[in-house]
Amino acid sequence: MxxxxxxxxxxxxxxxxxxxxxxxxxxxxxxxxxxxxxxxxxxxxxxxxxxxxxxxxxxxxxxxxxxxxxxxxxxxxxxxxxxxxxxxxxxxxxxxxxxxxxxxxxxxxxxxxxxxxxxxxxxxxxxxxxxxxxxxxxxxxxxxxxxxxxxPTHRLAEATAPVFEEAELEEEWVTRAIQRGAGREESMAAFHEWVRSPDESGTSPQEQLTDAQRRAGVRRAMRHHLAHG
Missing domain, CATH: 2.30.30.110 (SH3 type barrels.)
Structure with a gap:
């Protein structure tokens, strides 16, 4: 080409x-x-x-x-x-x-x-x-x-979508944590512990992000965890 x-x-x-x-x-x-x-x-x-x-x-x-x-x-x-x-x-x-x-x-x-x-x-x-x-x-x-x-960039987008979605979730998590007085590094570590831990389905939020159909659910689960966890 x-x-x-x-x-x-x-x-x-x-x-x-x-x-x-x-x-x-x-x-x-x-x-x-x-x-x-x-x-x-x-x-x-x-x-x-x-x-x-x-x-x-x-x-x-x-x-x-x-x-x-x-x-x-x-x-x-x-x-x-x-x-x-x-x-x-x-x-x-x-x-x-x-x-x-x-x-x-x-x-x-x-x-x-x-x-x-x-x-x-x-x-x-x-x-x-x-x-x-x-x-x-x-x-x-x-x-x-x-x-x-x-x-083509659309092929790169397909391959990297879960990574960018995770980055957006981490930014939201860390922003909220800092607003509550937590440190940046501490908040990043807490996010990665959560995103890699299996839920009741046996899969982690990080694994679920590879399925475009489940990304909205992961975001909802994260916000629920931040509010009630």
Whole structure:
């Protein structure tokens, strides 16, 4: 398949859940497509702090669902010329354009990627989060860069729907817990204990999220647990 089938958003706003630090929800778990400041990517010359975007898949970030693995794949994000949405298919295959990121034009550079210490990815340094569609566009371009194989974003959406649904549930759980005075890490751990524990059906909420027909029921069960558990 040709690069002409690579997709582009309808507008820059389609890319983001949060495009500036003021919009970032601190209760949201770290995800693919999160942009952090103050990141040093090993192996780049010169090594200096700057913006970086997480490329690691959410399921590969954590060994136990809560604590990040020691290192994650991160690509440098640097200031860029404005790449019009119509030109995303026109020779810009080494980058993921990030228009209107924190008021400027940037791009994630796939050639400038490395394993970054996860300890440097601080919640207070997260300046942007991609939307599910934005993440799928990032993954599509990264896969194309690596393999020249084009994966339609709707196929990526089918594969990642349970992961994004779980992230939304975790964000809601942690937000409510923080409002009641609990800590972020403590709340994340409590959520993952709940989401992985089998209910009376013998399956866990996490397993049930793989079935689109059961996702609404999982959300109801979680809200009931928060209210009465």
């Amino acid at each position: 040709s690069a002409e089938a690579l997709e582009a958003p309808g507008s820059p706003s389609d890319l983001y859940l949060a495009s500036s630090p003021a919009e970032v929800e601190q209760a949201r778990p770290f995800m693919t497509g999160d942009v952090f400041d103050g990141i040093t990517v090993p192996g780049l010359s010169p090594e200096s702090e700057g913006l970086g975007i997480v490329l690691t898949h959410p399921c590969s970030m954590r060994a136990d669902g809560v604590r990040l693995n020691p290192r994650l794949h991160v690509a440098r994000v640097a200031a860029s010329q404005q790449i019009s949405l119509r030109k995303w298919q026109d020779g810009h295959f080494k980058v993921m354009p990030l228009p209107e990121l924190d008021g400027g034009h940037y791009a994630a550079r796939f050639e400038q990627m490395g394993l970054v210490e996860s300890a440097s990815l601080l919640p207070t340094k997260r300046i942007a989060s991609l939307s599910p569609y934005g993440i799928h566009l990032l993954q599509q371009r990264f896969i194309w860069y690596l393999t020249r194989f084009l994966v």
